[in-house]
Amino acid sequence: MSADQASSVVLEVDDLHVEFVGGGRSVKAVNGVTFTLNAGETLGIVGESGSGKSAVLRSLIGLHTPSSTNYRGSVRYSGEELLGARDGALRRVRGAEIAMIFQDPMSYLNPVLTVSEQIGETLRRHTRLGRQERAARALELLRLVGISAPEHRLRQYPHQLSGGMRQRVIIAIALACEPRVLLADEPTTALDVTIQNQILTLLADLRQRLGMSMVLVSHDLGVIAQTCDRVLVMYGGQVVELARVADVLRLPRHPYTAGLLRCLPGSASGRFLHAIPGLPPRLMDVPVTCTFRPRCELATAECESWTTSLLEIDAGRASRCLRHEVVQIDG
């Protein structure tokens, strides 16, 4: 990445809060997330179920049901505010400027439309291409994502494709309008490891060739390690650590990140793995103090009263832990 690119910010998220309401209850899924996405960069978001990682991603392009979602904060794309923007404005950005791919390709493809029709739909909505130009572009896109016999595949329906092939079609649709940002929500979680490897290779290659930025959400630290430049570690709807991927994995500066790394089978030589005791916090009522404290082995009396914030501990590196200096990866 050149210095010029590094300084150009594509997406700016500031103090994002997302709350889901309904049935007289509310769930505070995202509680003050701030980050920027630079041009050409791949940013990872890692966390366990309920950490708010997918909720952040969906909020960026307003995919949550408006009537049951409360947003606070700001999401700016090229200076334009997207959070709470009108539908028309969002639709112009979605698919054209910022595209998204999901975990389960089958449920995002229309089972009664051919591959050609599904790619054509996106092109019709966002471009002025004619029917034949759309068909030509669809063919070109399938080649781009490495689908063999693309002429034949264009006429097929989703059920006639393998899981890996479906994900390639989803990626082709996402790339149809050459977006500047690709949001990927667990894009390889439903796939076998050999196919996952192929898709990750494809995404890395496309990102470079098309100069896209990418936000990749995954629960899998290995996937993050192999694809991302920087990573946000999320817990209880907050960012607990932010740094370059290699730094986080070599020298985590939050006890939750260190705990996650120690949990991985293969990290322990003995018969028993390190496990983080207890359960993640319930998101009905999120305290201003540290949400990880009840499960933390480093917690002290001081932690009980500390109103947490993301502490900058180094250039481009932050941790939401008072005791970040004593965090160790090996117990």
Place this chain on the structure above:
Amino acid sequence: MAEPAPLLEVDGVSRHYSVRSRRRRDLVRAVEDVSMSVSRGETVGLVGESGCGKSTLGRILVGLDRATSGRVTFDGKPLDVSSPWAVRRQVQIVFQDPYASLNPRLTAAAAISEVLTVHRICPKSEVRERVIELLERVGLKEDLADRRPHQLSGGERQRVVVARALAVGPELIVADEAVSALDVSIQAQILNLFARLQDELGLTYVFISHDLSVIRHVSQRLFVMYLGRIVESGPTDELFSKPRHPYTRGLLDAVPSVDPDERRDERSIVGDVPNPIDPPSGCAFHPRCPLATDLCASEAPALRDTVAGGAVACHHADLGALSLTEP
């Protein structure tokens, strides 16, 4: 050390399904000529991609499915699938999704006591006491006993499922992707539970998983399946350090490492798993194999013993150390 008689012996087991469409009748060979043995107290891993037949084999081991041909022997006697009651006292299975394995209307205690009553494990008066004992054994406190599945976390549900499996006092537990749906911090807790139970009760496990790091952690011996057949087997450490089958090697290379210095091998295995209705000729792996030759397309390789106490089905397996990454 003399080799003790195996607890479980699988001998030439196949499972074929006939698939009928309007025009034709096809045969899917979901499991083809699989043999394996599992010693008492051992953990054996079964690994492979979707559709390789690992779950079908697991279901056959617990009598949920019948082999089309071949034999399964448990503790020296044939596994009698015509008498499921007896089989279930010997072998139990734990599935991936505990929410789907539990009746949403039964409390944890009710789910377990049902098993105790149906199998007449203990007199009615002792059921509650026994339930609490089982819950404690899997690390659940008594106050969770009267909760229903939706009031439990994913990890707690899987503990209830394990407690229920233990209720009949089985010797062998088949764990079919038993930790795959869990977050890593919870996954570690459940893997530790399995290890502790094995130490305490002398259980034998067959661990089925697509996750190579889980399999590596739990199992002493490993069987790798591809399109219904075992393509490689052997001691786990040996298979991980010196895979002899190009498929095993490719699987290992495809796992993204958390070590940022260790780059993924981007070329590992190309293409998709072939359609099992119409498998490739010769070696089923040859269309995706970087070492394939004409021989591979025409002749299926036999499973041959290796010096390391394993076996491998590849024409080129004895070419010394396999290397897919070098030019």
